[in-house]
Amino acid sequence: MIVEAKSLHKRFHDVVAVESLDLAVERGSCYGLVGPNGAGKTTTMRMIYCLNRPTSGRLSVFGLDVLKEPRRIKARLGVVPQDNNLDPDLSTCRNLEVYARYFGIGRADAATRCHELLDFMQLRDRADSPIPALSGGMKRRLVIARALVNNPELLILDEPTTGLDPQVRHLIWDRLLDLKEQGITLMLTTHYMEEAQKLCDRVLIMDHARAVAEGSPTELIREHVSPYVLELRAGRTLNAHITSRFGHMEHRSSGQNLYFYGGSPDEFDDLLAAYSQMERLLRPSSLEDVFLKLTGRDLRL
Amino acid sequence: MNQGLLSVTSAFSRVWLRNAQVYLTLWKFNIFPALAEPILFIFVFGIGIGSYIDQMEGVPYLEFVAPGILGIAAIMQATFECTYGSYFRMRMQNTFEGIISTPVSAAEVGMAEIAWGATRGLVTSTLVLVILAFLGVFHNPSVLLLPVITLLAAFNFAAIAIIVTSRIAQMEYFHFYFAGFVLPAQFLCGTFFPISRFPEPVQVIAWIIPLTSFVDIMRSLTLARITPSLIPETVWALGSTIILTELAVRSMQRRLVE
Numbered sequence: 072m073i074v075e076a077k078s079l080h081k082r083f084h085d086v087v088a089v090e091s092l093d094l095a096v097e098r099g100s101c102y103g104l105v106g107p108n109g110a111g112k113t114t115t116m117r118m119i120y121c122l123n124r125p126t127s128g129r130l131s132v133f134g135l136d137v138l139k140e141p142r143r144i145k146a147r148l149g150v151v152p153q154d155n156n157l158d159p160d161l162s163t164c165r166n167l168e169v170y171a172r173y174f175g176i177g178r179a180d181a182a183t184r185c186h187e188l189l190d191f192m193q194l195r196d197r198a199d200s201p202i203p204a205l206s207g208g209m210k211r212r213l214v215i216a217r218a219l220v221n222n223p224e225l226l227i228l229d230e231p232t233t234g235l236d237p238q239v240r241h242l243i244w245d246r247l248l249d250l251k252e253q254g255i256t257l258m259l260t261t262h263y264m265e266e267a268q269k270l271c272d273r274v275l276i277m278d279h280a281r282a283v284a285e286g287s288p289t290e291l292i293r294e295h296v297s298p299y300v301l302e303l304r305a306g307r308t309l310n311a312h313i314t315s316r317f318g319h320m321e322h323r324s325s326g327q328n329l330y331f332y333g334g335s336p337d338e339f340d341d342l343l344a345a346y347s348q349m350e351r352l353l354r355p356s357s358l359e360d361v362f363l364k365l366t367g368r369d370l371r372l
Numbered sequence: 373m374n375q376g377l378l379s380v381t382s383a384f385s386r387v388w389l390r391n392a393q394v395y396l397t398l399w400k401f402n403i404f405p406a407l408a409e410p411i412l413f414i415f416v417f418g419i420g421i422g423s424y425i426d427q428m429e430g431v432p433y434l435e436f437v438a439p440g441i442l443g444i445a446a447i448m449q450a451t452f453e454c455t456y457g458s459y460f461r462m463r464m465q466n467t468f469e470g471i472i473s474t475p476v477s478a479a480e481v482g483m484a485e486i487a488w489g490a491t492r493g494l495v496t497s498t499l500v501l502v503i504l505a506f507l508g509v510f511h512n513p514s515v516l517l518l519p520v521i522t523l524l525a526a527f528n529f530a531a532i533a534i535i536v537t538s539r540i541a542q543m544e545y546f547h548f549y550f551a552g553f554v555l556p557a558q559f560l561c562g563t564f565f566p567i568s569r570f571p572e573p574v575q576v577i578a579w580i581i582p583l584t585s586f587v588d589i590m591r592s593l594t595l596a597r598i599t600p601s602l603i604p605e606t607v608w609a610l611g612s613t614i615i616l617t618e619l620a621v622r623s624m625q626r627r628l629v630e
């Protein structure tokens with residue numbers, strides 16, 4: 072196991088950020104942490120890259136204890152933090168070279184690596200740009216390039232694509248899959264279930280500092296929700312009417328929308344015939360349905 | 373895990389190099405403004421007020437205040453760098469977080485910031501030293517040792533600044549630090565006149581602030597006056613620097629790795 076946690080706890084003063092967490096990440100896999108804001112994902116990641124110290128429990132990375140060997144662990148991993156922390160005092164290429172020096176990489180090797188990585192993340196034309204001149208998507212790509220400067224065995228990405236346009240997001244997904252193919256282990260947090268479903272072999276759903284469910288995306292869908300969902304936008308008044316007629320089917324209402332769940336598409340035939348005029352969407356269940364079922368629809372305040 | 377100074381390896385120099393690299397690209401903005409205050413002090417105190425003072429402790433006034441001006445130049449530069457400069461890198465730019473996600477430790481970041489603040493103090497005070505030499509203030513070869521003392525003084529105040537920087541929740545607390553400690557230290561520490569003028573309790577406070585020892589050591593070098601008081605002064609100058617650096621490095625560690 073590349074990362075292994077056993078009843079991991081983290082408390083900040085009187086706030087419990089992570090409680091009784093167990094997880095195991097296999098070499099070469101992509102492991103996703105999902106959960107509402109404040110669920111404890113970032114704290115878990117920060118403990119793995121040794122920026123937060125566990126309060127109790129055991130956490131090992133590459134078989135090394137995070138409390139005893141942070142330097143050896145950090146030498147072998149790459150970190151893409153939630154907020155870009157590029158060095159604004161240095162140009163694009165210098166950012167990579169100076170970062171390489173923190174790993175003890177020599178000047179010549181750093182320069183070669185810098186060009187390889189700028190090519191890999193399609194930033195070659197920006198080598199001399201100052202950081203403030205880069206767009207949000209370029210900054211994110213540069214942070215990912217920087218995390219690869221030491222050829223890490225494990226790449227940790229905290230919300231790698233939040234706030235980016237679809238082109239950049241797809242480029243990043245492609246690159247992450249390339250890296251996985253090369254045998255690099257990936258760990259990421261995300262709020263996009265599509266991203267988790269696309270990239271991750273296993274997903275851990277966290278809520279209120281605890282693990283709620285764990286498994287492959289397909290396992291999670293199979294275990295926690297019906298295979299098909301019908302979404303109806305009926306409006307609040309019609310909702311009551313529909314549920315009075317079809318309340319025997321598994322359903323959930325949420326404001327303007329109604330969700331019906333079924334084992335196969337034809338289970339919805341009667342319902343669809345009765346409300347043929349209504350705006351609707353019949354689709355296979357996704358990780359998002361699992362997520363909302365397990366963590367609820369309430370906003371986290 | 374090892375903590376504090378004992379855990380610091382040469383990896384800290386990689387962070388020092390980062391700061392030096394940034395400084396060199398902006399050197400024009402960095403060097404000249406830093407010289408404004410010391411040059412003003414030379415004119416106002418040395419030449420302006422000095423022309424009304426015949427002698428102080430048996431030497432022309434400018435010769436008396438020269439070590440004070442040097443000491444102030446060193447500690448002020450180090451203080452600015454390790455308060456606003458370090459705080460900016462830590463909180464606004466998140467530079468430190470990026471650095472400690474590599475094999476470089478938080479203690480090494482603290483050490484690098486102190487060493488960098490000290491370097492800037494050395495650069496500025498050495499330029500002031502050259503200006504003073506042109507004004508014909510120095511007569512003894514022992515002044516060649518002055519940069520060693522200004523470097524140590526800058527190191528000492530850089531460490532104090534890092535202790536403050538790593539503990540405050542918002543930048544505005546620096547106002548208290550400058551008004552309550554840095555500004556008084558500039559004038560209380562035997563820089564412009566001998567502290568024997570003060571009532572006894574104030575003298576004790578002045579001797580606790582390490583700048584007093586640094587200035588007095590420098591004065592004995594410029595005036596070539598060797599006295600027994602140099603021994604406790606040197607012990608306190610070195611001892612306080614080591615203690616403060618240890619505290620600063622640990623404090624930075626606590627701040628960055630929760």
